Amino acid sequence: MHRFMNICYHLKLPHSVLLDGDNNRGVHPIVLQLIEDSRNEFTKKISVFDHDIEDFLGIDSAGQKHRKPQHMMLRFQQNAISEERLNALIEKVHDLIELPVRDEDEATE
DSSP states (O other), rough: OOOHHHHHHHHHOOEEEEEEOOOGTTTHHHHHHHHHOOOOTTEEEEESSOOOHHHHHOOOOSSSSSGGHHHHHHHTTTTOSSSSHHHHHHHHHHHTOOOOOOHHHHHHH
């Protein structure tokens, strides 16, 4: 993540960061500090899920990290993510990129 932040800095691209918190275990405190230390004038916000995005969305883990994106899409297609949790994620992303929060009718369309 810190490498992408550095690229964004050199390209003068505004960016925000959203990452799993892994319950602040293992190397996570070191990783988070590295991300904080990589903050630059183009970094808007940094946000951390307490555990991970799957926990935030109320779905099971993919089991293998490289399968995480496709697993989340599968669970989305299976309607395994509640509307409430999906809207909470949308709101979080809108906040990170500084877009106004949509009303509920727009969020579910």
